[in-house]
Amino acid sequence: MKKRYYFDHNATTPVRPEVLDAMLPYLTEKYGNASSVHSFGRDARHAMEKSREIVATLINADPEEIYFTGCGTESDNIALTGTMTSARDGKNRLITSKVEHSAIMNTAAKLKHDGFQITYIGVDEYCRTDINQLKNVIDNNTALVSIMHGNNETGVLQNIEEAAKIAHSAGAVFHTDAVQSAGKIPIDVKKMGIDMLSMSGHKLNAPKGIGVLYIKKGLKITPLTYGGSHERGIRPGTENVAGIVALAKAVDLAMQDMENEAVTISALRDRLESEIEHVVSNVLFNGRGVPRLPGTSNISFPGVDGEALLFSMDIEGVAASTGSACTTGEVEPSHVLVAMGREPKTAQSSLRFSMGWGTTDAGVDHILNRLPVVLNRLRSISGGI
Ligand SMILES: Cc1ncc(COP(=O)(O)O)c(C=O)c1O
Known part of the structure; x- marks a missing residue:
């Protein structure tokens, strides 16, 4: 499998x-x-x-x-x-x-x-x-x-x-x-x-x-x-x-591991974010640069639809999430990103990668390997940048 x-x-x-x-x-x-x-x-x-x-x-x-x-x-x-x-x-x-x-x-x-x-x-x-x-x-x-x-x-x-x-x-x-x-x-x-x-x-x-x-x-x-x-x-x-x-x-277990896990997981998140910046153009990091939970990374990819990106990454073996909510059959942009001032369209182009116990460098490598390919394809279909 x-x-x-x-x-x-x-x-x-x-x-x-x-x-x-x-x-x-x-x-x-x-x-x-x-x-x-x-x-x-x-x-x-x-x-x-x-x-x-x-x-x-x-x-x-x-x-x-x-x-x-x-x-x-x-x-x-x-x-x-x-x-x-x-x-x-x-x-x-x-x-x-x-x-x-x-x-x-x-x-x-x-x-x-x-x-x-x-x-x-x-x-x-x-x-x-x-x-x-x-x-x-x-x-x-x-x-x-x-x-x-x-x-x-x-x-x-x-x-x-x-x-x-x-x-x-x-x-x-x-x-x-x-x-x-x-x-x-x-x-x-x-x-x-x-x-x-x-x-x-x-x-x-x-x-x-x-x-x-x-x-x-x-x-x-x-x-x-x-x-x-x-x-x-x-x-x-x-x-x-x-x-x-x-x-x-x-x-x-959390009390025993908290300090080490926070260091390990933050390092994985930081590597994911800094390398994404190198392999993908036009990305916006949401909440980066202020105190955050160790393992949460929320990224907007203007020009793509977040739901399409989520499904495409799932096919590539990566389980992530969008903050969008499906109400009355319409996908609503995340109320959090909108409250932060993101345009609804940009908010709808976002993915959340969240890490924790069991997350490894191999997973981060896999995202870095597949994300550019998926993004290029979706952006070319949508005519996005
Ligand atoms: C901030 C926050 N509050 C509350 C909840 C709800 O918790 P539960 O799934 O245990 O009902 C969640 C779940 O995602 C959450 O992230």
């Missing part, structure tokens, strides 16, 4: 063998319900609470501040809706950014529909949130500020420490969507002033179906669903013990 190279780690990641080994017993012989009082249940609960401690260590939280959920999207929904619907003193405003993931964007849209006031902060041409705008628009009516940590499309890191300070100065709660950054770069919720943080297992080499919401001690939020007392009522439903154990193992 033809060799395939995976450059879509921001979409999802492979489960590491150590993670699979750690979780398997919780699907086979240790299948107890963590709420049961017998020994099967106690084994499951013990594993779950041990895992909570490990996850807490990653972000310098206390274990009782960690709530397991089903995914990053669910964590974002609980954080936003749970805070807004329990906001005190009649506060009804949520401030977020224009470059958030749809898990935030569409939750904010629903809250708007329900009568809350939503304000979107813009970004500069490097995808950095406009902190001055945040300072200017925040007021005493603001219940919550939610600004993502690492952008999923460009990898650009937001100044969340500053955003948290501004939120607190107006008495608002600060949430960050750290689904792309957790496990890749250091996070300290105490030092950074984060009140709530979302994470997702499948972005850091654990399986799909496990997420985390960190909620600072003392913060009161309304749950979205009702049932038993699991996760202290914030996320009722029998816990996914195998997923939780897997996540803790992945977090453990």
Whole structure:
């Protein structure tokens, strides 16, 4: 079979063998319900609470501040809706950014529909949130500020420490969507002033179906669903013990490898970008030159259609991504690139290559070898440059 190279780690990641080994017993012989009082249940609960401690260590939280959920999207929904619907003193405003993931964007849209006031902060041409705008628009009516940590499309890191300070100065709660950054770069919720943080297992080499919401001690939020007392009522439903154990193992490995991986993966990304500049004409790098996640590269190739480029590279054995969304049958340009000031047509000519555990120089070489050929062909068909 033809060799395939995976450059879509921001979409999802492979489960590491150590993670699979750690979780398997919780699907086979240790299948107890963590709420049961017998020994099967106690084994499951013990594993779950041990895992909570490990996850807490990653972000310098206390274990009782960690709530397991089903995914990053669910964590974002609980954080936003749970805070807004329990906001005190009649506060009804949520401030977020224009470059958030749809898990935030569409939750904010629903809250708007329900009568809350939503304000979107813009970004500069490097995808950095406009902190001055945040300072200017925040007021005493603001219940919550939610600004993502690492952008999923460009990898650009937001100044969340500053955003948290501004939120607190107006008495608002600060949430960050750290689904792309957790496990890749250091996070300290105490030092950074984060009140709530979302994470997702499948972005850091654990399986799909496990997420985390960190909620600072003392913060009161309304749950979205009702049932038993699991996760202290914030996320009722029998816990996914195998997923939780897997996540803790992945977090453990991430903590051991973070520094080295960041160096290795950034070097691969930098080589990809600097060599693309040599082998391809007319390229624009999105978010290059400012602090970014180690493995995300977002590049516009004016004159080609991003979707056509994506499919052509897939045929060549390279799995990448476009930030475009398909709505009502039309391919919409990425809202992130448009917010950065890219023309819609340029935004639609972009590809994201995202790297992580398992990415090698061989993959980068393969892209550098095939991309110029594919681009030349597509540009000649479209009459582009
Ligand atoms: C920044 C960001 N937030 C939230 C999510 C949603 O996470 P999940 O797939 O676990 O629901 C993603 C997934 O791509 C993401 O990149």
